[in-house]
Amino acid sequence: MINMAEKKKFLIVGGGAGGAILANSLVKDFDVTVINDSPYHYYWPQLLQIAFRNDYSNLYRSLSSLLVKGVNLVIDRVKKVDLQDRIVTLSNNKTMNYDYVAIAPGVTIEHKGIDGNEKLVEQYGDFHSTPQNASKVFDVVSNMKKGTFVIAVGDPYHRCPPSPYEGILLADEVFRLRGVRNDINMILAVPYPRAYPAETFNEVLEPILKERGINVMTFFTADKIDTENKKITSLEGEELSYDAAIVVPVHKGPKIEIKPDDAINQDGFINADKFTNQILKYDDAFAIGDASTSANAKTGVTAHLQAKVVSKRVLGLDARNTGRTNCPTELGFEKGTFVISDYNHPAAKVPANTINFIMKRLFADAYWDIIRHPEFWDPIFDVYFENTQPEVLWKLFR
Amino acid sequence: MSEAKKVVDARGLSCPGPITNLTKAYRDAKNGDVLEIWATDPGFKSDIKAWIERTKNELVELREEKDKIIAIIKITAKK
Known part of the structure; x- marks a missing residue:
C-alpha cells in the first residue's frame, strides 16, 4: 500500500467524461484533484434528445456523485496552467501545484x-x-x-x-x-x-x-x-x-491561458500527441478529449479511451491511443448504427438496425455508471472494444 | 497583405477526413495564399479534385509520395 503522504499529486482540469474517468482510474495510486467550473457533469449527447424529443432525462448529474471516494473536487474556474513551473491558477488567483496534470475542460x-x-x-x-x-x-x-x-x-x-x-x-x-x-x-x-x-x-x-x-x-x-x-x-x-x-x-479550445504559448494552436486547442496525449516535451502533462488536438473525433468515447491510456502511461505502461471511434447514432424510427474507425481503418459499414438503436439507448442509460465504476466496466469495455475492432467489423460488413 | 504558404497535415485521418482540415484552413486563408495538404486517406485524391471543381480554386499540384499524398492549392476564388 502506498501512503497518502507518498502519493504524487495529480491535478485534472475538467470533470467531463475524460476528466472523471481519469480521476476514478487514478485514485488508488495518486492524490487526485479534479477542478471543474460547475458542480455538474453534462452528458452532451442529450442535447439531441432535448432538441427532437423534449427528453431531459440524462442531461446532467452532480459531479461529486460520479467521483470515487478519495478524489478531491474543487469547483472553480481555471485561469492558467503553467507547464514549465507546474502551477495551475484558479479564478481567485489561488494557485495549486502538481506532479502530474491532465487538461480536459472540453470546448468553447x-x-x-x-x-x-x-x-x-x-x-x-x-x-x-x-x-x-x-x-x-x-x-x-x-x-x-x-x-x-x-x-x-x-x-x-x-x-x-x-x-x-x-x-x-x-x-x-x-x-x-x-x-x-x-x-x-x-x-x-x-x-x-x-x-x-x-x-x-x-x-x-x-x-x-x-x-x-x-x-x-x-x-x-x-x-x-x-x-x-x-x-x-x-x-x-x-x-x-x-x-x-x-x-x-x-x-474553439478552452478559455484557459496555457504556458508556454506553443502548447495551444491558433484555435486554442491544446497540442498533444495523438498516441500518448502528452503535451509537447512535458512528460508530466497531458491533454485529453475535445480540448486536445489529439482527439481525431470530438466524442465521449475518445475522451474515455484517452483517459485510460493516460492512466496506464503514468503507471509506467506503454499504452497508446489507436484512434478508435465508437459513435452510436440514431436514425429515427428506432433504427441506429455505429461509426467505428481507428487511425488505421476507415469507418466500418455497420448496418442500420433496431439492435444498434437499443445498444445506443442502453449505452446512454449506463453512461453514469460507466463513469462512476471503471472497476466494473473496464473489463466489459475491453471485451467490447476487442471484438468490435474496425478490422473485425470490416470482415463482417463488406 | 502578404500571401502565405501553409502546410495542412491531415495524415492518418480518414474519419472525418482531410477535407475537414482543408475547410478549416480555407476559412482562415485569403486569395493568393497557397495551401499544401498532406494526406494518407486514399479517397483524398478524388475528394480534392471535386472540391477544386466546386470552389473554383486552383490545383497547382497533386502528387503521391511513398508515405503521403500531397495537394498544393492556390486560393483564388474566395469571396
Missing part, C-alpha cells in the same frame, strides 16, 4: 464565429451549445408546418461528427409523426464531398437519407447568415434559403 462554443449565427440561434436554437438552445429547436420542429428546414455545418471540427445527420433524421421523424413532412423541404448542408465525410460510412448513410427524402448539399460550409432575408452563404461561395435553420457553431 463561439456562435459569433459565423456572421449572423448569434441571431439565428436566438430564433431557432441549436443542439451543440446549451439545453436552452436545444429546447428552442424542439419548439421549431414541433410547430413548423411548411417551408425549408436546414441543418448546416459551420465548423467541421464540431463535437460528435454524426450529430448533423442525426439531427436532420430526428427532425424528419418529428415532421412525419406530426403529418407535415410532405410540406417541408429538408436540407443537410455539409463541408464534405458527401453527406458523411468518411466515404465508407457514407455508403450506409446515403441510402437512408435518400429514402427519407432529405436533400444533401455538399461542399457547403456555412459562413454568413442573413437572418433578414433568411439566407446562408457558404465559405465555398454558394447560397441557401431557409424558413428555419440550425447552423452547427464554431468550436
Whole structure:
C-alpha cells in the first residue's frame, strides 16, 4: 500500500467524461484533484434528445456523485496552467501545484464565429451549445408546418461528427409523426464531398437519407447568415434559403491561458500527441478529449479511451491511443448504427438496425455508471472494444 | 497583405477526413495564399479534385509520395 503522504499529486482540469474517468482510474495510486467550473457533469449527447424529443432525462448529474471516494473536487474556474513551473491558477488567483496534470475542460462554443449565427440561434436554437438552445429547436420542429428546414455545418471540427445527420433524421421523424413532412423541404448542408465525410460510412448513410427524402448539399460550409432575408452563404461561395435553420457553431479550445504559448494552436486547442496525449516535451502533462488536438473525433468515447491510456502511461505502461471511434447514432424510427474507425481503418459499414438503436439507448442509460465504476466496466469495455475492432467489423460488413 | 504558404497535415485521418482540415484552413486563408495538404486517406485524391471543381480554386499540384499524398492549392476564388 502506498501512503497518502507518498502519493504524487495529480491535478485534472475538467470533470467531463475524460476528466472523471481519469480521476476514478487514478485514485488508488495518486492524490487526485479534479477542478471543474460547475458542480455538474453534462452528458452532451442529450442535447439531441432535448432538441427532437423534449427528453431531459440524462442531461446532467452532480459531479461529486460520479467521483470515487478519495478524489478531491474543487469547483472553480481555471485561469492558467503553467507547464514549465507546474502551477495551475484558479479564478481567485489561488494557485495549486502538481506532479502530474491532465487538461480536459472540453470546448468553447463561439456562435459569433459565423456572421449572423448569434441571431439565428436566438430564433431557432441549436443542439451543440446549451439545453436552452436545444429546447428552442424542439419548439421549431414541433410547430413548423411548411417551408425549408436546414441543418448546416459551420465548423467541421464540431463535437460528435454524426450529430448533423442525426439531427436532420430526428427532425424528419418529428415532421412525419406530426403529418407535415410532405410540406417541408429538408436540407443537410455539409463541408464534405458527401453527406458523411468518411466515404465508407457514407455508403450506409446515403441510402437512408435518400429514402427519407432529405436533400444533401455538399461542399457547403456555412459562413454568413442573413437572418433578414433568411439566407446562408457558404465559405465555398454558394447560397441557401431557409424558413428555419440550425447552423452547427464554431468550436474553439478552452478559455484557459496555457504556458508556454506553443502548447495551444491558433484555435486554442491544446497540442498533444495523438498516441500518448502528452503535451509537447512535458512528460508530466497531458491533454485529453475535445480540448486536445489529439482527439481525431470530438466524442465521449475518445475522451474515455484517452483517459485510460493516460492512466496506464503514468503507471509506467506503454499504452497508446489507436484512434478508435465508437459513435452510436440514431436514425429515427428506432433504427441506429455505429461509426467505428481507428487511425488505421476507415469507418466500418455497420448496418442500420433496431439492435444498434437499443445498444445506443442502453449505452446512454449506463453512461453514469460507466463513469462512476471503471472497476466494473473496464473489463466489459475491453471485451467490447476487442471484438468490435474496425478490422473485425470490416470482415463482417463488406 | 502578404500571401502565405501553409502546410495542412491531415495524415492518418480518414474519419472525418482531410477535407475537414482543408475547410478549416480555407476559412482562415485569403486569395493568393497557397495551401499544401498532406494526406494518407486514399479517397483524398478524388475528394480534392471535386472540391477544386466546386470552389473554383486552383490545383497547382497533386502528387503521391511513398508515405503521403500531397495537394498544393492556390486560393483564388474566395469571396
